[in-house]
Amino acid sequence: MTKNVPIKRLPGEEGVWGFVFGDMVMFTMFFATLLFYRYENGALFAQSQSLLNQNYGAMNTLLLLTSSWFVALGVFQYRKGKTQTGARLLIPAFACGVGFVGIKFLEFGEKIAAGITLNSNEFFTLYYMFTGIHLLHVLVGLGVLFFLWRVARGAPDGSATQTLESGGIFWHMVDLLWIVLFPLIYLI
């Protein structure tokens, strides 16, 4: 009798985990910077925070979470062999990401129209820079999702599964970073 030993395997390729770690180290420094400046100047931060539109932030959180869910479903279907279903599930994931970018532009536009810019005060410097750098990650992530969609539609093979997993991991990281950034900037 051979025992059915489940084989443990790291999803994606090793390197992408290293990259995710490196990127999260950078964002951890962003978070620490936010906390440090708020400690130094709590009143200014509370007052500036009240000028933000939390609805935009919340909607974006919802969009990224939904998007991540679609990516996870897609990779799951792909691994089960339903490669075309997997590819199709990446389309709503992409659409949610585009929605995030759209809302972000709407939000930045409103702030700029209200005369709140990069150098208005310390809080808004950090607000624009950190959400801006995160937005850049979303844009890169959208490129990754498009690439994954093309890979998923192509001939299935082992390396394609790994590519899908690796790209998915990056997209989940972008989501995770926002989930920390959102409360730090908008809520607490």
Added chain:
Amino acid sequence: MNYRFQQLCALSGIALVLLVFPLLLLMGFFPPPSPAEGSAAIAAHYQSKSSWIFLLGGAVCVQMSAPGVMWSAAISVQLRHIEQNEPPIFSLTNIACGVVAFSVFTFACAGWVICAFRPERAPEIIQTMNDWSFIVFLGTVTPLMGQALTIGLAIFSDRSDEPVFPRWAGFLNCWAVLIFLPAGLIPFFKTGPFAWHGFFGLWLPVLVFGGWMLVMSVLVLRAIRKQKMAADLTSQLAD
């Protein structure tokens, strides 16, 4: 073959880091005078220490374009191995970006030399030159980002059984691109962590740049050694 010269080029990257960083430290640029300071305070920075430190430091740093370009060439040779018979777009982009990046760096150093050359001149002029130096030193970051991105993409495209560089180096290069990015935004800040004396404007990009250069130099040296051993083996077998 020219392995020796390739090794020399790779080593010149290490030499550059080991020379430039202590000199910048000696010149009091870690951290540099804040961009929010008035012209008198900036001028005092160049007058306070004996100006020969700036003259000497700047005069050495200003010569660093050749080692930087040699280092870039050593990397391009390795990218050429990755490309094999494909059009050499990675190696060309890398060396071209390297030429620009390290030339621009010497323009920044020249500004520091000019500040120290006549420290007695009007403070506003010294401040202008100092602004020029830092904005050129940190603000012109795309050539370096171009280099790191090109190297990263080239490593990812390496499908051979024995890749020239390890794949983690590809991720390292892509990460470096992200870290360098905020340095390009220093013109928008005079205070805070994104200004040219701040954590994300100066410390992180500059320190990661140094580490990145050292790591890439070591990886190139390793790749050269492997290629040399393979070539020696082939020639022995031919004898």
